[in-house]
Amino acid sequence: MELTIALLAGDGIGPEVIQQAVKVCDAVATKFNHQIHWKPALTGAAAIDAVGDPYPDSTHDICVNSDAVLFGAIGHPRFDNDPSAKVRPEQGLLKMRQKLGLFANVRPTFTFESLIDRSPLKRERIEGTDLVFLRELTGGIYFGKRGREDNGDTAYDTCTYTRMEVKRLAKKGFELAMKRSKKLCCVDKANVLESSRLWRETVQAMEKDYPEVEVSYEFVDAVAMRLVQWPNSYDVLITENLFGDILTDEASVISGSMGLMPSASIGESIGLYEPIHGSYPQAAGKDIANPLATVLSAAMMFDDLGLPDEANAIRMVVNKSLAEGMVTEDLADKNKGRKTSEVGNWLAKNL
């Protein structure tokens, strides 16, 4: 099979971790007789520096003409304490999500037996946790009308959802639940927000089409608690954009394997695959960043491209690297950490 994959390395440690994923994907391709055409493109602060736009049209063109997008990380400290900067890397992210129609962010949280003791939670709380958030990604307060009034003294943001937006996200949720344990939790704040009431009534109306799926409705504040108390009581969770932003990040740290958590952003056509960690500027260029989240994101990509054997081969070699201690310093015993590139090479070779 011939695959064209857009490669958006981005900022900070993005390029380093992406490079390892490329090695692993190429090794998979060789093993399974595929050919991957990589199409590098600019994004984030790197793109602002080069062309003044964090998601330039040229990058968008490359993405829409590819089978998938592999993404590193964006963000640069020079923008961090200047929320009013005219052009910011995050804007590129939002523009990209919207222009590529990536309305569902798929964020699994799972545990690795060998890493479970790194969790801030006690073993008995976290063991067996295997949940997936579907976060709505192109609507809500991220994309609503916002502005200032009263000479700048009043600021507002608008959270808007249409039934169609809720439905297509919820559909992915029901479908995923059918493939898993048939449990779906709809997270909202329907006791206060009108948009949440639309979410809840839309999901309620869809229940009859998935009679096997057991649906629960929980308020976002209650979920924020239970995620810490009993994370393994959840399976598939669906939620709107902002709640998803907060809860998926909260969920990511409970496993103790945050540096390993992959994600997919999907829509009607193309998918984008990226590690959930950020650009981690302090580590940039040092060849110390953990590439596994990016590598596991590539596995999600193969799954979505209809190549589950390829995906599983990646997951197996990642497990092997963990078992054999072929890991970067964040996961290693003192002074036993391997370089980012070394881990990438090892994975590619042992695949």
Place this chain on the structure above:
Amino acid sequence: MELTIALLAGDGIGPEVIQQAVKVCDAVATKFNHQIHWKPALTGAAAIDAVGDPYPDSTHDICVNSDAVLFGAIGHPRFDNDPSAKVRPEQGLLKMRQKLGLFANVRPTFTFESLIDRSPLKRERIEGTDLVFLRELTGGIYFGKRGREDNGDTAYDTCTYTRMEVKRLAKKGFELAMKRSKKLCCVDKANVLESSRLWRETVQAMEKDYPEVEVSYEFVDAVAMRLVQWPNSYDVLITENLFGDILTDEASVISGSMGLMPSASIGESIGLYEPIHGSYPQAAGKDIANPLATVLSAAMMFDDLGLPDEANAIRMVVNKSLAEGMVTEDLADKNKGRKTSEVGNWLAKNL
């Protein structure tokens, strides 16, 4: 001193836990030579049943004519899966917050040495945690314009903040930080939301008035992570209404002492004191609910009434009850749990 205190017991376990707080307050009054005039008033589902309004004017009148309000909990399961019910207990809560001008919700999270092993987090993560959230409580998306369009297929909510609203909340935050470790964290989503950018710029402009306070600015998703990873790295946090709803609940479970966490809602004049737990309908009427969060809320009330010795006397007797195992079943070894009323009596007697 003569004190008039409005007593809003509310629903579920509300009346039972309130009753214990009353016993303790009366014992404090006797000990320190005060007289408390309790003014019971209806609220929540109980008020809906009685007069069709979860926060009737008669209750409001009692509150404004009191020195403080002691509050139990509201909410009833019959409203839970009916987010569109015309009159809901939560509306009473929101109306009460707004009409009493309770713009700041003070939510401490701290640990009790004897309960630390009940935390879902490992001891070394949670030890020494002592943080306070100041959640803005009468603005933001809770009170903005909301509605439907397109025959109900589009729903929207508006998050609005004025500089004045941010300032008065932040002022409480700076003042509290000055009394504690002089560290203040402003939690926002300034990389996306205009209202958050107003928060950030307003707080930034206030920094010069509190040169000793070290202010940090963090995104809400990052805080949702760090609260689980390193809760003891925080001291005072200020944030807007919805973020505060989510984060304070998340913070409440990390200590392992959720049933003990008190809160205060304050404004320019009167304060309202309530346990952070809900109405816990399954336990209602069984005399098993833990009254300590309500009792500790009464301690916060005495503090704010300018009676710190009275407040400390309450905290000391609570600590004593914990040390001696005079606790309800949620905190007790198997079959050693005491009744709600028994704990209340013991506290009053041992004060």
